[in-house]
Amino acid sequence: MTNQEIVQDRQARGQAIEVADENLAFRQVVIQDATPTGAQISHAAGFAPAQQAVVLHFLPDGDLEDIRPNQSVDLNAGRQFIVIETDRLFLLTINGERFEWPSRMISGAVVRKLGKVPPEDELLLTRVDQPDRVVAPRDLVDLGKGGIEAFVSRKLSWKLNVQGVVLTLHQPTIIVKQALLDAGFDPTKGWQIFLIVKGEPKRAVGLDFTVDLRTPGIEKLRLTPTGVHNGEAAATPRRHFDLLEVDEKHLHALGIFWETVVDGACRWLLIHNYQVPPGYAPRMVMLALLIPPTYPTAQIDMFYTSPKLNLTSGRPIDRTQVGATICGTPFNGWSRHRGPPAPWNPATDNVITHLALVESAIAKEVGQ
Incomplete structure (x- = not known):
């Protein structure tokens, strides 16, 4: 089959494209043109001409291209479109890259999709006069307050104090032995190791214990040399009375x-x-x-x-x-x-x- 015959066959069967609203929930529709216009895509998405819907071509690299009603689109460049009824576009940046969005409100989940932010990264809205705001997937950000809202992503990090040495970790768990090595302590020295959790008694842990830093209150690992008595302790401890x-x-x-x-x-x-x-x-x-x-x-x-x-x-x-x-x-x-x-x-x-x-x-x- 020649290229011309392939094009003719697709035109006869219709072209499958995906359209989404501001929530980026894509659904498949069929259009009878291999190079549809913005108006045709809007119509296929269920909008009447009087609604003057905005059509954005959602390209594979994450870029958004505004498609005018009479402008043709090559579907080989991508088959996903965002179609929203609006009277203007709002600007935002994600990690320095500029995007246009046809709705005043945008959710953290949509920002992640637009900017291809990895799920393990943290998403923040930058602010000048106060700390940057962490944006959860269901959080909404108003893009219409004036200025261009700027979003940045960064690797999540956790901190663990190992006997005064603060480790910054980009994964939420760490084996005690690895924590000692990373902090510069020799794990073969026979340490007594205690996990300190705020509001709880200290807990003895072994080298193979996994510290989960997502647990609320975890503060540090405390190390005590085994067998160090400073000449204080007798060989046999005194037990003059019993405790509980x-x-x-x-x-x-x-x-x-x-x-x-x-x-x-x-x-x-x-x-x-x-x-x-x-x-x-x-x-x-x-x-x-x-x-x-x-x-x-x-x-x-x-x-x-x-x-x-x-x-x-x-x-x-x-x-x-x-x-x-x-x-x-x-x-x-x-x-x-x-x-x-x-x-x-x-x-x-x-x-x-x-x-x-x-x-x-x-x-x-x-x-x-």
């Missing part, structure tokens, strides 16, 4: 060296080699919690460190003037108490929840 079973399971799971001691009338939980975030000196202390005789009915209050924690900035830490001596060692107390909005609840509060309070109070002083 849930407390002891939690402390064992953390892999830390801890003791319970009775000194005079006071019962103390001692946690050795407790690591604090950057911004403090020293970076490792002994942490002490005073456990009341009627715990958990009576609450755990405050906490103590030895030696005293100081900020490297030199700024004094408010309400840390309380002193205590435990088995001959001086400790410094932090007056941090539960307020009326979240009073101690014997049914749900314990050493675990108080350690979360301790961690939060220490982190707050250095802006974490």
Whole structure:
């Protein structure tokens, strides 16, 4: 069959094209011309001449070409058209490329389609006097406010603090071992590794654990060298009294060296080699919690460190003037108490929840 015969055959059977409205929902229609005009395409889409619909040729490269009513189109260049009844075109740019759009409102999904923005990228509307606006697929943007609205896309990113080294990741998950390598830490050194999630007790994790940064509240991985005792800890931990079973399971799971001691009338939980975030000196202390005789009915209050924690900035830490001596060692107390909005609840509060309070109070002083 010659080229002329192919053209004649197509004309006899009709030409299949795709037309869409402002939502870019394409549907197939048949037109009886291999080189239709804008008016013919508008008619095939269901518009009357009086409606003066705008016809945009949606080319394979994403470009939009305005087709006048009497202008012919070569369907070999592309068979998708956007046909909308409107009295004007609105301008926008997507990653610097200029587009015309026949409707005042445009959705994030349509912007993505027009600009061929990958689904894994974030779409933003740039703004001069305030932060850029993240545009979700169903968000609508008004193109008629004056000026040309500019959209940009960028790779989504997540941040993970690995012992003071902030990683910027372009995927939402990472294996702990890889996170250590990326942050410059040798994973073979036998670290004790803890996942810090805001509002939750720290959680011991292994090298093969997958951190999902889409989980709300994930802040950092904290590393503690295994077997470092600074000469503090005895070979066998002292157990002068028992904690709740849930407390002891939690402390064992953390892999830390801890003791319970009775000194005079006071019962103390001692946690050795407790690591604090950057911004403090020293970076490792002994942490002490005073456990009341009627715990958990009576609450755990405050906490103590030895030696005293100081900020490297030199700024004094408010309400840390309380002193205590435990088995001959001086400790410094932090007056941090539960307020009326979240009073101690014997049914749900314990050493675990108080350690979360301790961690939060220490982190707050250095802006974490």
